[in-house]
Amino acid sequence: MDPLSDKLFSARLSDLLSQSERNGCAVFSPFLDERQCAEAEAWCRRNAGGMCYTLYGGYDGARRKMLAFYPDYCQDFIMDEFPMVCLTFTFRKEDKLTHRDFLGSFMALRLKREVIGDIITDEGNAQAFVTEIAAKDIMSSVSKIGRIGVRITDEQPFVLEHEQEFKEIGGTVASMRLDCIVGLAANISRSNAADLIRGEKVDINHFTVTSVSHELKEGDILSIRGCGRFILSGIDGLTRKGRIHINLRKYV
Structure with missing residues (x-):
């Protein structure tokens, strides 16, 4: 986030917290992306005080989540109070629909991204978490995703598992410095990797890092940016020449 966006986001969180404290009830944010979730988690650790908070996206492992502030007496039922709906879409198995297809159809309704959570697709069906208001719009307006006819219900529980696929990348680096690992991940020179880092195009754990020597x-x-996302999945010791063998998993 740039400094202005960061201040606005912090102000939004502060307002939600104040509402919850003032009214003595649970208050919920819209859906936050992964970076915003990380920012919110850090902000809450510093500022939540005696209020409870939870980030939840409808299922374990969700990427997009809502943030809830609430008094401690709400803890036993807060997970059932999140204002989101799981929509289930069914269509012919021979018709292939992707996350992008669904998101494009939702955005065509002029829905903001913040009212849409995770979208998980499978053969012949898909499930999406959206706000309660967005669910009404989608159910009343959507009969096709692209050119493919779909049926929609809000009465089925979440059952799909998001199986993330990865491409394995292995190699050696001179050190665990960020410029070395970006060079391996993006298959570019160390100097070009340094340019990307200094140009604020590299995030670590959802936060932008501009130090090439960050380990x-x-x-x-x-x-x-423009290359993808990776997990540093393994550090496997030294080669005879003293280089470090590492393994990366690229999200595909």
């Missing part, structure tokens, strides 16, 4: 550790998530 990564196993499990870190690396995002490179």
